[in-house]
Amino acid sequence: MQIINYKQVRYNLVARCVAEPGLALGVHIPSPYDRALGHQILMTTIPSVTSLATSLGEFPPEAVIFGRSEVMQSLRNRMDKVASANVPVLIQGESGTGKDIIARMIHGLSPWRTGPFVKVNCPAIPGTLLESELFGYEKGAFTGAYGSKPGRVELAHRGTLFLDEISELDLGLQSKLLQLLQDGQFCRIGAQEDKKVEVRVVCATNRVLEVEIESGTFRQDLFYRINVVNLQMPPLRERKSDIPDLVAYFLEYYNRKYNCRARTLSGDLMSALQKHHWPGNIRELENLIKRYVILGNEEVISSDLVAHQQEYPTLDLNFDGPIALKTITRQATRELERKVILKVLQAHHWNRKQAARALSISYRALLYKIRDAGLPPNRSSRRRIDPLPPQDVAAD
Numbered sequence: 001m002q003i004i005n006y007k008q009v010r011y012n013l014v015a016r017c018v019a020e021p022g023l024a025l026g027v028h029i030p031s032p033y034d035r036a037l038g039h040q041i042l043m044t045t046i047p048s049v050t051s052l053a054t055s056l057g058e059f060p061p062e063a064v065i066f067g068r069s070e071v072m073q074s075l076r077n078r079m080d081k082v083a084s085a086n087v088p089v090l091i092q093g094e095s096g097t098g099k100d101i102i103a104r105m106i107h108g109l110s111p112w113r114t115g116p117f118v119k120v121n122c123p124a125i126p127g128t129l130l131e132s133e134l135f136g137y138e139k140g141a142f143t144g145a146y147g148s149k150p151g152r153v154e155l156a157h158r159g160t161l162f163l164d165e166i167s168e169l170d171l172g173l174q175s176k177l178l179q180l181l182q183d184g185q186f187c188r189i190g191a192q193e194d195k196k197v198e199v200r201v202v203c204a205t206n207r208v209l210e211v212e213i214e215s216g217t218f219r220q221d222l223f224y225r226i227n228v229v230n231l232q233m234p235p236l237r238e239r240k241s242d243i244p245d246l247v248a249y250f251l252e253y254y255n256r257k258y259n260c261r262a263r264t265l266s267g268d269l270m271s272a273l274q275k276h277h278w279p280g281n282i283r284e285l286e287n288l289i290k291r292y293v294i295l296g297n298e299e300v301i302s303s304d305l306v307a308h309q310q311e312y313p314t315l316d317l318n319f320d321g322p323i324a325l326k327t328i329t330r331q332a333t334r335e336l337e338r339k340v341i342l343k344v345l346q347a348h349h350w351n352r353k354q355a356a357r358a359l360s361i362s363y364r365a366l367l368y369k370i371r372d373a374g375l376p377p378n379r380s381s382r383r384r385i386d387p388l389p390p391q392d393v394a395a396d
């Protein structure tokens with residue numbers, strides 16, 4: 001790792017690689033604040049993701065990442081094959097399935113591994129800022145643009161640009177990205193001429209982009225461009241045979257990290273983990289074990305699991321009387337619908353337009369369903385409803 005002067009770096013080099021809290025490795029783009037602090041950024045060259053990770057003791061070993069399940073083995077083969085080719089990769093999968101990790105591994109296995117890995121978490125940057133963050137701007141491009149600034153696309157030159165939650169890009173930015181993917185060219189805001197960069201683009205999403213295309217919020221031509229190779233991350237409930245190894249890994253990791261001595265889980269608890277639905281996938285499992293290590297008793301885990309089971313109730317049928325199938329299914333569907341709508345509203349900070357888009361229904365239909373389900377109409381009154389059982393899933 002080497003410290004270099006920011007001015008020397010100009011716009012086309014690197015960022016700072018730091019260990020993120022949690023397990024993954026992260027990249028930090030120097031902010032104006034960083035630069036003010038002595039104009040220095042750290043430049044890291046990555047010989048290989050695994051060796052860097054091992055040296056930091058932060059990245060899970062490959063045996064843990066891929067486990068034993070067949071589905072992960074074939075994902076690994078696919079990833080190995082595509083990593084070295086300069087083609088865009090789309091990683092799809094539910095939240096917490098490891099999309100970030102895989103994106104970083106692809107970079108670490110690629111010929112551009114010594115270049116920067118620049119992550120852009122699209123929903124985390126407000127829409128109006130996203131264009132300047134991504135593509136940069138020239139002096140005077142807009143009020144307050146006192147100097148020129150490179151975007152993250154430029155910072156990723158000769159490296160990997162990782163666009164997380166790609167479905168959050170608005171249609172205008174989607175066309176700029178399309179141009180970048182077609183000919184490697186883009187234009188800073190306010191610039192007269194296009195610039196050219198060499199970047200490997202990796203995108204991730206937890207949405208079904210085909211649905212977004214149907215609803216007109218995602219460009220089909222962009223989808224074809226980013227989806228040259230598709231890696232589908234399986235949810236944890238489809239690779240339950242990997243749970244014991246993951247548990248052992250997180251237990252050891254957090255025992256070491258917090259200097260604790262939490263014991264191996266009992267057989268009963270392990271089988272409860274195997275039965276759990278894992279809506280938050282590996283992130284949920286990791287948080288669960290972290291809590292267990294810190295708090296030190298199995299009851300913590302058991303009560304968490306029970307709380308979640310309420311979301312996936314077991315069916316209790318009374319065979320003494322008639323079983324009204326239609327009524328039962330209608331009620332169950334309504335209850336499930338209520339929960340899904342509530343979760344999606346919460347995930348979108350109660351923005352009903354975004355929630356309607358995510359649910360692939362019209363805005364009017366969502367308003368109707370909110371009223372029908374007895375949910376509060378907006379953010380200010382949302383506290384009046386019964387909260388759902390706590391979710392383990394930390395926001396990414």
Ligand SMILES: Nc1ncnc2c1ncn2[C@@H]1O[C@H](COP(=O)(O)OP(=O)(O)O)[C@@H](O)[C@H]1O
Binds near residue numbers: 023093098100101286
């Ligand atoms: N296969 C895996 N093995 C070990 N830990 C994993 C694995 N996949 C994900 N994790 C851990 O789970 C958490 C969520 O992973 P992440 O890659 O951020 O998921 P996503 O991007 O799909 O939401 C991270 O702390 C990560 O280190």
Ligand SMILES: [Mg+2]
Binds near residue numbers: 099
């Ligand atoms: Mg992620």
